Amino acid sequence: MERANSLLNNTFIYAIGNFGSKVLSYAMVPLFSFFVNKKDLGLYDLFLTSISLLFPVVTLQLSEAMYRWLLTSENLRDKRKVISTGIFSSLILLTIFGLCYLISTYFYSFRYQEYFYLLLIGASLFPIAQQIIRGLGKNKLYSFIGLLNSVLLVFFNLLFLYFLNYGLLGILLASILSYSLSVIACVFLGEIYTYIEFRSYTLKHLFELLKYSTPLIPNAISWWLINAANRFLILHLMGIEANGDFAISSRFPAILAIINSIFMLAWQDIAISKINDNEDVSFVSKLFNQFLILEICLTILLIPISKFLVSYVVESSYQDTWKYMPLLFLGTAFSSFSAFYGSIYLKEKRTINLFTTTIIGGIVNLGITYLLIPLIGLFAPGVGTLLGFATVFILRVVDLKSYLFLDIKWFKLISLTVISILLFLLALKDLFSIHILIFAIGLVLFVSLNNKLFKYFKSFLISKFKFLN
Template structure:
C-alpha cells in the first residue's frame, strides 16, 4: 500500500515538475543576463518590488486559493458542488481586487511610485494566476496545471528577449514581461477550464463564504509571517546598508531561491498526497518514509550546491555581483530547513489546523527580524543570512514538536547526524575557496550520496524509463 502511495506521489511530483521547473530553470538561466543588463541598484529596486508584491498577494486573494484546493480535492467530483465552491470563492476574490484597486488609486494620488501602473498590474496578475492554478489542481487536472507552467515559461522567455534584451527597457522591460506572461497563462487556464461556465450568482452562499474564509483567514497571516522569514530582511538591508548592497543580497538569494522553487514542486505534490492519505491507518509509516527521503535528498543537494557557490558566480555572472557568493552557502542551508519546515506545514493543512501553521510561522518571523536587527550592523550581510538560517532551524524544530499531536514522524537520527556533519565539512571547504579541495570533496560527496540514496535513485530512474521508453 505504501509503495502505491509513494509511486502516486512521485507521479504527481513529476507532473508538477514539468510545469513548474521550466519557469524556475528559466529564471536561473536568465539570471546571468540580468547581471549584465541591470546595475546592482536597479536589480535591488526590482527585487524589492517583487518582495512587496509577495507580501500583498495574500491580502488580495485572502488565501482563498488554499480553500479552493482543499475543498475541491476532497469533493466527490460533482459538477454542482464544484461550481458552488468556485462561484463563492472567485466572487470574493474579484470583489477584493476591486477594493484593492480603489486603494491603489488613492495611494497614487498621495505617493509617487515609479512604474505605478505596471506594478499594480503585476500585483493583480500574480494574484489571479496562482488562484486559477489551484482550481486546476483541485479538479485533478494536473497536466493542465503543468502545461500552464510551460506556457508561462515560453511567454516569459519571449517577452524578456523583446523588452529587456532587444529594446533594453531595463526594469520597465522586466515588469512588462512579467505582466504579459502572467496574463497569457491565466487566460489559457480560464479558457481550458471554461470557468466562464462555472460561475453562477445563484450559488452564492454566505455560510459557505464564511466557512471558506474561516479556513483561509489564518493562512493570510501565516503567509505574511512566512514572508517575514523569507523576505523581510531585504527591507533591513535596504534601510541599513543601501540599494547597492541590497542588489548583492538579492542576487545571492536567487540561486538558493531556485532550489526553494524546485522544492516547492515537491511540496505541492506532497500537500495533495498528505490530504488524501491523512486519515489512513498507516499514515505515520508512510509520512516518515517520505520525510527521511526528503531529509537525505535536501542535505545531499545542499552540500553539493554549497561547494559550487563560488564557481557558479565566478563563471556565470558579471564581476560586479561576484561578492554575492559568500552568502549563498548559508542561504542554501536555510532553504533546506525551510523545505523541511514546509513538510511539517502540510500536516497543518491535512488536519485543518491552519492556526497552528500561523503560530509557528509567526514565531519564525519574529526570530528572523529580531536576530537580523541584532546582527546586521556588526556582521553586515553575513548577519542577515545567519538570522535567516536561525529562523528556519527554529521553525523546523518548533513545528516538529507541535505536529506530534497529529502525526508521529520517525527520523533516522544516525543518517541525519551524518548528513549534518557533511554540511559542516562542505561549509568549511567552501570558505577555504580552494578549487582543488572543492572538486575532491564534490567527488567524495557524489559517491556517498549515490550510495545513501540508491533506492530513491532507482525509483526515479525507472520512472523516467517508463515515461521515455515505456519499459520498467
Template sequence: MNKYKNLIYNTFIFGISTFSSKILVFLLLPLYTRVLSNTDYGVVDLIVQTSNLLIPIVSLGIANGVIRFGLDKSNSSSDVFSTGLFTILGGFLIFLLLEPILSKIKYVSDYTALIYIFVLMSSLRTLCSQFIRARKLVRLYAFEGVLSTITTISFNILYLVVLKLGINGYVLAIISSDFLSVVFLFYTAKLYKFIKFKQKEKSTPINMLKYSIPLIPSTIFWWVTNVSDRFIVAYMLGAEANGLYAISYKIPTVVTLLSSIFSEAWQLSAVSEKDAQYREKFFTNVFKSYSSLIFISASVLILSVKAITKILVSDAFYASWSYVPFLVMATSYSCLATFLGSIYFVEKKSNLSLITTFIGALVNIMLNLILIPKFGVNGAGFATFLSYAAVFVLRALNTRKFIKINCSNKKLLFNTFILLIQSTIMIFEAPHWILIEIFLFVLIFAVNLKDILINIKKLIV
C-alpha cells in the first residue's frame, strides 16, 4: 500500500477511536456545567490533573516503552507486555506509601482514595490499549475507544444525574469506564497469554526502562507546561476562576482531537519508514499538510468561539469564551511540537525530548508568575502559547541532525501572526469583529489550502 494511503487508512481507523473518546468533551460539557458549580468543576479539574501527573511517575512511563518496543518485531510480545504490567503494579505498591504526602495537597486532600484508584485504572488501560496498538490490532483499538465513550457517558449519567454524587461521581465515572476497558481488552485480545514471569530476553525490560524512564520527567514537564497555570490560577485567583479556565481548555481540544487522531497513525508510519533517501521528503510533506490543517482548524475555532461556548455550556460558564483564543494558539503549537517529537520517538532519543520539554516547562512557570498577576486568566493562556512555541522552535532546530524537515518558516510566522490578530480582536471584541474574523479566516484558509491539496493528489495518483 502507498505510504500516504497507509497513513490515511490508519488515521481513519484510529480516528474512530480517538474521535469517539474526544467527542466526550463536547457531549458532556452541557451536563458538567449544569450539575457542577464553577468551584466544583475547578476542584474536579485539579483532581484529574493531579492524577494525570502521577500516572507517568507511578508507572515509570512504561506505556511509552510498550508502544515503541512493541512495534519492533525483534522483541518478544510477552516480554514487552509483562514488563509493562509488572512495572505498573510494582510502582503502584510504592505509591501507596506516599499517601501522607498526597493528603496534604490543597483542594485534593479529601479525594486521595479516588486518586489512587484513578491512577491504577488509567495506567492499566493505557498499557492494554498501547499494547494492542503496537500489535497493530487497529480495529480492536478503535472499537475499544467507542466502547469507552459509551460507558463513560453512561456512568456520568448514573453518578451525576441519578445518584447526584457531584465531584466523586465525575471521577468515579472515569474510573468505572477504564476498569471495563481493561477487562474488555484483557479477554478480547487474550492479553493474559502474554503474562510471563520469566523473560525470553533479559535485556528487554532493561532497554524498555532505559527508554521509558527519561520520558517520565519529560511527561511531567509537558504536564507542567499544560497544567501548571491552572494551579497558579487556582491559588492566585481562586477555584471559581480556575473552573472557568478549565472549561475554556475544553474547546481547543478540537485541535487536539485532529492531532491525536493523526499522531497515533503517524507513529506507525514514522517507525516503518526506513528509507533515508525518501524519509525527509515524506516527513516534510506530511508536516506541511498537518500544520496547514492545524492552523485552519485553529482559525475556525477562534472565529466561532462565542457560538460554541453558548451552545455547550451553561450561562454560569459562558464568560470562559474569552480565555479560549490564546489557548487555541497554545494547543496548535503543542500539536506541532508533538509532531517533531515523533522524530525522537523514531530515533529512540527520549533524553532530547526531556531537555526540550524541561525548557518549555521552565518558560511556562516563569511567564505564568509574571503574566497572571498582570493580565489575569488570559495571562496564563498567553504564557502557555509562548512556552509551546519555544518547545517547537527548539525541536525544529534540534531534530535537523536526524531528519531535516522543511517547516516553511515564513508560512508558519504568517499563520501565527494571523491567529494572534484573530485572538486579540476576539478577546477585546473590536468594532466589526465578525467581518474582520471572517476575512482573516478566509486568508488563512487560502494560504494553507495548497499543501493539503498536494498530498490529496498523492493519495489519488
C-alpha cells in the first residue's frame, strides 16, 4: 500500500510538472489547424519530429545520466560535480552543434531555419533543468515549473496567433519564449546556480555520465524510428499535406503517450530505488496487469470518441483524420508496456539491452510502413507503429525473464487487443449507431475491468481530502 500511494503521489506531481511542457504543446496542435494551413502545420510537425531526433544526439542524453546520478549522490560535493559537469558539457555540445548548423544552412536553407535552432536550444535546456530539479528531489517545484510553462505557452500562443495573427512564426516564438522563461525559473527558483562551479567540472565525472548515457543515444534514435520517422516516409511517398493530416491524427494518441510517460516517471522512481525482492516483484506484476487492462480499455473507449474529437476540435478539412487514430492509440498502449519494462533496464544500468530491443522495433515499424503506404495510405504508419511497439514489448519480456519474471495476464492482453482491432474495423463504417454501440461496449469494459482501481483511487482521494482539511 505504501508503494502504491507513493506511486500515485508522484504520478500527480509529475502530471502537473509535464502538463505544459509536453501535454499542452501536443494538445494545441489540432487548434493550430484553425490558424495555419496544412503545409505550415506539416512543416511544424517536421520541426518537432527533427528536434526529437536531434535532442538525444546533441545533448548525448546527459540529462538522464544526471538524474540517475543525483538520485544516489549523498553529499553536496557530489551533486555539484554531477550538475556542473553535465551543464557545462551540454552547453559546449549545443555550441558545437550551433556552429555546424550555421555552416550547413549555407548549403541547405529552409523557412524559419534560425527559429528552428532556437527551438532546439529551448527544447534541450528545459528538460535538462527539469531533470536536475527532479534528481534533487524537488518534486513540488518540478510541478510548479511545469504549470508555469503551461501558462506561458497558452499566453504566448494566444498573443501571437489570435491577436497578432503571426501564423507558424507565432507558434515557434511562443514555444521558444515559454521554454526560455521556464529554464530561467528552474535555475533561480531551484537554486541550480548554487551547484554550478568551474572547479567541480571533471573529465572523470563526464566519462562516468557518458558511460551511462551514451547507450541511451541510439536507444532514443531507434525509439524515434518507431515514433517519428514515419513522418519522413509520408513526406517522401505522399507529400507534405499528407504529413499535415497525419500530424493531426497522431496528436491525440501523442497526448495519451505523454500522459503514460508521466506515470512512467513516477514508476521509474519506484523501479530504481524500491524494487529489490520477491514481494516487490509480486507488487510489480499486479501493477503491470492493472496498467495493461486500463490502457487497452481506454483505447477501446477512445475509438468512437476519436470521431467526435476531430469533428469539434479540428478544422473541417481534417475531418477524415480520425480514421487513423485508433491504431495509433493501440500502438501507444504497447509503447507504454515497453516503457514499463524499460525502467528495469535503467535500474540495472543495462542501457545496451535497452537499445537493441528498440532498434529492432524501429526496423519493423519502418519496414511495414514503407511496404504498406502504397496499399493502405495513412493507415500504414498506424500498423507499423503498433507492430513495432509490440515487437519491442515482447523482446523485453523475453530478455528480462531471468531477472524480472512478471506474471502477465496474457489471455486478457491478447483478447482485449483483438477486441480493440475488431471494433476499430467496425468503426470504419462511420455510422452514428455503430459509434454509440462501440462506446457502450468500451464503457462497460472500462468500468467492469477497472473496478478495483477506481475503488483504490477513490479511497486515495478521500484520504488526501481529509489530510488537507
